[in-house]
Amino acid sequence: MTAGTDPTADAAAAHRRGTLDLLGVVAYGELSAFERMAADAATSPTLQDRVRMAAMARAELEHFDQVAEHVAGLGADVVEVMAPFRAAFDTFHTFTAPRSWLEGLVKTYVGDGFAADFYREVAAYVDGGTRACVHAVLANESTAEYVVDRVRAAIADDPRVAGRLALWGRRLVGEALSQAQRVAAEREDLTGLLAGTPARPGMDLTAIARMFTRLVERHTERMAALGLAS
Template sequence: MTAEQPAEQVPSALDDPVYRPAVIDLLGVLAYGELTAFERFVMDATMAPTVDDKAALDALAVNEFHHFERLRDRLQLLGVDPVSAMEPFRTAFDAFHEHTAPSDWLEGLVKAYVGDGIATDFYREVAAYVDADTRALVLEVLENSGQAEFIVDRVRKAIEEDQRIGGRLALWGRRLVGEAWSQAQRVAADRDALTALLVGGVDRPGMDLAAIGRMFARLTEMHTQRMTALGLQA
């Protein structure tokens, strides 16, 4: 869709030499995140107990792939090579997935739900600080397609059948959050432009320390709600 938009309609905010790299970083990190999520979900789907379950997780994965396509198209529209834009985030995402390879179907489901949830909440916060066009695209690709409801259903049923599963998956959820924060900090430390979107730069306002604290409190609260939805202790 955006590919049809002529290049001269690119919002002028993107001519700002400080703002432009930040938006490219944001689109790049989202694009690589969607692409790796797609790939991992499909692999995790091979552990599905039934073909129906497999197809449900695959459908979720395919949804992520279409988001990747939208972000890649936007990067191209901005005259940016999508691969270069994604490259800076490769190490962090690859490390995250390497350290959180699910050992079974249920761990895969919890990872898809919890990992995707934290990422979505965080990018929504960031979206408040970008131009309207970028924000619309970011919110669009973060839209919950509702497909994740089957995850809640499957995890709750498994715990009902065997309470011990709940304890194991709760630990797993904590490990996922720990890895996610640790990789996010790595990205924040590396990518000044992206970080400046949130905390502001020399000539732009941003969140102060207290506001950042409140953002983390919101993210933690929403994570806890997701764990509760799954029947797990955060």
């Protein structure tokens, strides 16, 4: 051991950085979701859809505020903890810009759902308060129900859209995996939450493989719920 170093203190500092990274990526995801849903509301096919999309956007902004409050309680600033993830998120959204309102709905359900599953997996290795915050802001049962109903109705009206949306869903999960890899490569403390330390055990390689299997299975379930082939 190098003189003057404290492995326990170093591990605690890394864990705190990883925790703030998790909160930062979740916060920026919620902020981005608000912006996307607000924009999608303007292209809604009916006034009822526009109202629902606006309400969904408002809920995402409320989720962002929840994360920001939790970050402040940890003595950090939400803008600062979000900043490292801006480039990766913006690149992802550029590559996955929907070409229609329906594609936007699928992106909300499939793309955001895949990311949320991953963040919940990571949240198993942070403190209870942070874990509760992450799970609370990622809960989206009402949004999921609405998207499933609208996509299934669109397929019933025109079965030809199913093939196009299925391809779109597969592309989304591929891009989401690429984004996760970019983030993992750049933020060692975030991925360190999964790897763990002697004081805070994480996942071994077998457990990580099982985690990715779970993520793919949940993606397949979401695609099936939409009436799309995964």
